[in-house]
Amino acid sequence: MRNDVIFHESKKYMPGGVNSPVRSYKNTGMTPPIIKSGKGAIIIDEEGKEYIDFVLAWGPMILGHSDRDVVKAIKEVSESAIAFGAPTELELAMAKFLCKNSENVEMIRMVNSGTEATMSAIKLARGYTKKNKIIKFAGCYHGHFDGFLVEAGSGVLTNGIPGSLGVPEDSIKNTLIAVYNDKDSVKSLFDKYGNDIAGVIIEPVAGNMGVIKAEEDFMNLLREECDKYGALLIFDEVMSGFRVSYEGAQKLFTAKPDLVTYAKIIGGGLPCGVYGGKKEIMECLSPVGEVYQAGTMSGNPIVMAAGLATLNKLRNNKEEYYEKIDSLGKLLEDGLLDIAKEKSIPLTINRYGGMLTIFFTTLKEVRNYEDVKTCDAEIFKKYFKHMIENGINIPPSQYEALFLSVAHTEDHINKFLEVFRNFNI
Ligand SMILES: Cc1ncc(COP(=O)(O)O)c(C=O)c1O
Structure with missing residues (x-):
């Protein structure tokens, strides 16, 4: 047709x-x-x-x-493991891979999309810090979670939408917008709201307003302000992870994140997402801690197989x-x-x-x-x-x-x- x-x-x-x-x-x-x-x-x-x-x-x-190896992995695993909703060794292999390859990640939680990864990371940051506000940057896109649909990039920009209908005022009242690569805009938000800021989320190499790399001293400032006020710095590497370099955007900056999100490449083309960080923060998640986040399909065996086939191939070459x-x-x-x-x-x-x-x-x-x-x-x-x-x-x-x-x-x-x-x- x-x-x-x-x-x-x-x-x-x-x-x-x-x-x-x-x-x-x-x-x-x-x-x-x-x-x-x-x-x-x-x-x-x-x-x-x-x-x-x-x-x-x-x-x-x-x-x-x-890709030949990704297809092979999907075929092989699907012969005997499509979904269990139970722990599998493939999840462990993926967790070990990601923790080993990211110096800032000691534990991870798999989810099913980039949106799920970033919204869960924000919830975790709020649970860990017991604060509410987040800073995001105009033009950055972190998925379609309500709290992010303010001055968002990607399709929101493309379709000329200022935000989204269906997002209650209450859902965005804790979202503060700063200007990418503008230190003063971040400083003034911290000066005003510092004690209630749970985290700063950034695409360290933005792709959703077109490609723009954050500047080194700007990233250092984010780290300093987060440390000063006890907020978490979240690198959204959904797009840049295993893309701008094997180590992602984390390799490009002196400033290091507290939490990192990945998706896209790590799923080898299947629906996938993950967030990770230091053990102390990650163990606030249920069932160890009290931040609740769950998923029937999270860590699905076929997705893990496709992702691992991709990541292993990238590592080996x-x-x-x-x-x-x-x-x-x-x-x-x-x-x-x-x-x-x-x-x-x-x-x-x-x-x-x-x-x-x-x-x-x-x-x-x-x-x-x-x-x-x-x-x-x-x-x-x-x-x-x-x-x-x-x-x-x-x-x-x-x-x-x-x-x-x-x-x-x-x-x-x-x-x-x-x-x-x-x-x-
Ligand atoms: C940086 C970034 N974060 C989050 C997302 C949302 O990911 P998903 O579309 O898998 O929900 C995207 C999607 O393009 C993205 O580029």
């Missing part, structure tokens, strides 16, 4: 035809391709058209689609994979900058490893959400249409990152550049 026919039919049964808003291509003037299959860096739609995929399921598919992804990223970034200069296209690129955003702005530096808002939406819309029509799958929003995998090659990057060269603003 044709893509648009399936999409039209889907709209009768699912709001906007989708199960997650950004997939609808709203505001792009297009309907989305309906994806049938994927292998490596290529995905194919229902009409048989191929795309080089730079979305990668919004990050998780760092090994490329249907660490140098080669991350170097490859970074050098492909550099090839793409340099090529795009050259073409933009030749063709006088106003843009700035932020990239960290295999995470990259082209900001169509005349600003030389994009450091926060205010800067992102200077981007030209009309140029993005034209660029997006041009890329998709020519077989390059990129996120349908200025406020997202595009991703690279180990399955991408120089040929794929050159194809991207060739298509971009033919783009006229």
